[in-house]
Amino acid sequence: MKRAFHLALACLLLITGTSVLGQSEDARVLIxxxxxxxxxxxxxxxxxxxxxxxxxxxxxxxxxxxxxxxxxxxxxxxxxxxxxxxxxxxxxxxxxxxxxxxxxxxxxxxxxxxxxxxxxxxxxxxxxxxxxxxxxxxxxxxxxxxxxxxxxxxxxxxxxxxxxxxxxxxxxxxxxxxxxxxxxxxxxxxxxxxxxxxxxxxxxxxxxxxxxxxxxxxxxxxxxxxxxxxxxxxxxxxxxxxxxxxxxxxxxxxxxxDTLDILPAPENCIAPGAAELRFEGGGDAVVIEDSPALQLGADQDFTLEVRIRTQATPDVAIIGNKDWNTGLNPGFVFSFEYPSGPAWKVNIGDGDERADANGSSGVADGQWHTLSCSFDRDGMMRLYTDGVFSAEEDISEVGDIDVGSGWFFGSDILGAYSYTGALSEVRFWHGVLSEEAISAWHCSPLDAAHPNWASLQAHWALTEGAGAEVANSAGSGLVGTVQGAEWDQPEGVITFxxxxxxxxxxxxxxxxxxxxxxxxxxxxxxxxxxxxxxxxxxxxDLDRSTIKASLFPNPGTGDFQITGLPPHASIEVFDPTGRPIHSAQPGSSTHTVPHTAGSGVYLIRIVDGAQRRTLRWIRQ
Ligand SMILES: [Zn+2]
Missing domain, CATH: 3.40.720.10 (Alkaline Phosphatase, subunit A)
Structure with a gap:
């Protein structure tokens, strides 16, 4: 109680009127x-x-x-x-x-x-x-x-x-x-x-x-x-x-x-932090000028893929080459089940014949989803949702599907049936891709290891982030023009x-x-x-912590344990957004932190008297 004696002595000095008080002696506090x-x-x-x-x-x-x-x-x-x-x-x-x-x-x-x-x-x-x-x-x-x-x-x-x-x-x-x-x-x-x-x-x-x-x-x-x-x-x-x-x-x-990190928002299948092209309806589109390279005639087998991120499933043209006023019109289109989903769908027509098939529902949850469709012109079109087979339909009766107006992403060729959401990774292949290839590559960056690499006709990643042109990385021209759609940098998660x-x-x-x-x-x-x-x-002095606690497992996926805690330590746990999610005074050397959700860096603040230590735990 040395300090208490010190304080009592100080007050005694005060009371007796003795001066020359050091800074700590006449301490007073106003809260x-x-x-x-x-x-x-x-x-x-x-x-x-x-x-x-x-x-x-x-x-x-x-x-x-x-x-x-x-x-x-x-x-x-x-x-x-x-x-x-x-x-x-x-x-x-x-x-x-x-x-x-x-x-x-x-x-x-x-x-x-x-x-x-x-x-x-x-x-x-x-x-x-x-x-x-x-x-x-x-x-x-x-x-x-x-x-x-x-x-x-x-x-x-x-x-x-x-x-x-x-x-x-x-x-x-x-x-x-x-x-x-x-x-x-x-x-x-x-x-x-x-x-x-x-x-x-x-x-x-x-x-x-x-x-x-x-x-x-x-x-x-x-x-x-x-x-x-x-x-x-x-x-x-x-x-x-x-x-x-x-x-x-x-x-x-x-x-x-402290602002620790700006972590990319968790985006299924999209590179962290990638820019995205947002379509807000009203004719927003990417237009690919007509070209011989886009012609499909009555016989050309082909496969189309696109990633979408949306929260609604109205009757829109996601990608296509047709006037979507009726499915009989010549051309193809990716859309949603009429009149308002929830499944996505593909239509193909030649003016007299049409074929339609629905993919899976559940693609309008605000996350990225890959829609793939292969067209065997004297057989089936086959739809895959996130690499998984959804449905097939006979398209052998459908003939010439060329229109001559180019391809549109985000609306039909008349600027109608406009889509609201983001689009990326449009892939155009000649030939019918196998279920294995679609499954293996639906969520991967495209490169020469793809088994159908030689028949890739066009690849619009739609990740430029700026400007009015979108490149075709397959290198055969077919540069797209952005009309109304806007580049957006998806908001990251800021960790505090x-x-x-x-x-x-x-x-x-x-x-x-x-x-x-x-x-x-x-x-x-x-x-x-x-x-x-x-x-x-x-x-x-707090940086010179003597707290020797550690975390196990780290990285991990669910609960984790703090070991080596001092007997009177209190702990606080913050999730990757900086939100406090857990606090405890365990009273023992080991404590389990339950129920973490969301990947990223968790902070664990341990306080023991005047000692503090901050540990980091990675949830995968
Ligand atoms: Zn109050």
Missing amino acids: IGIDGTRPDCLEAAETPALDALIADGIYSPDALNNDITYSGPGWSAMICGVWSDAHGVTSNNFVGSNFEGFPSFMQRLELENPELNTHSFCHWAPINDYILGEVVDEAINSPTDAAVRDAAVSLLEGGDPHAVFLHFDDVDINGHGYGFSAAVPQYIGAIETTDGFVAEVMQALTNRPNYAAENWLVLVSTDHGGIGYNHGGTSIEEETMFFLASGPSVEPAVLVK DYSNTPRIVDVAATALDHMCLTIEPDWNLDGISWVDGCNTTHVG
């Missing part, structure tokens, strides 16, 4: 809690008082309350420095609370040194009534935010406070009333009004006659964010909060989440790393560290300190 404040909205609002504190502080707009995003559990976590599995509060009724086992930071201060003057002024009464405890010297429930301000200003002007907690509620009230959004004037206005209260409180603080000798740390934070008109869920809008620790003893810094930003539980730990209380391991605090207080380990 300003602003209920339900989204950091992005704080950014959008005009907040000169908070901006000034940020300029002199450690600030994070990417801090997290990734536990329960209601006020009861949120303020309990902030004020006690532990998550809900310890403080026991899971809703605003406080049933199950365990503040005896995990007392508030103010209670710890008072237990350690009853001479400290502690004050709490709260608009939301349960903070005083349940969380802070009776040991606080002055706990007042104020009916309005202005009354909180008045009480704080009065105290700072005339009193000798060592620890002050303020709670402002109007931001949250306006969020519930009008919406938690930067686009909501009432919500932004409430943030700006609260900033005005903060300005008055800070003026009273810095005007204190002995302010320069008092080592104030000002912590400002919130209990949760919000989405729509509410909070309480696990969206990142509700879990993201801000953390600010400001004062003369703080080295200013901004702590933001929150492992180096604060948590709501860090507020209490930071306050205690600044106030020079030794944070004992058996307190089992989940939070860490972000200031260089009296405790020997602080955030600057």
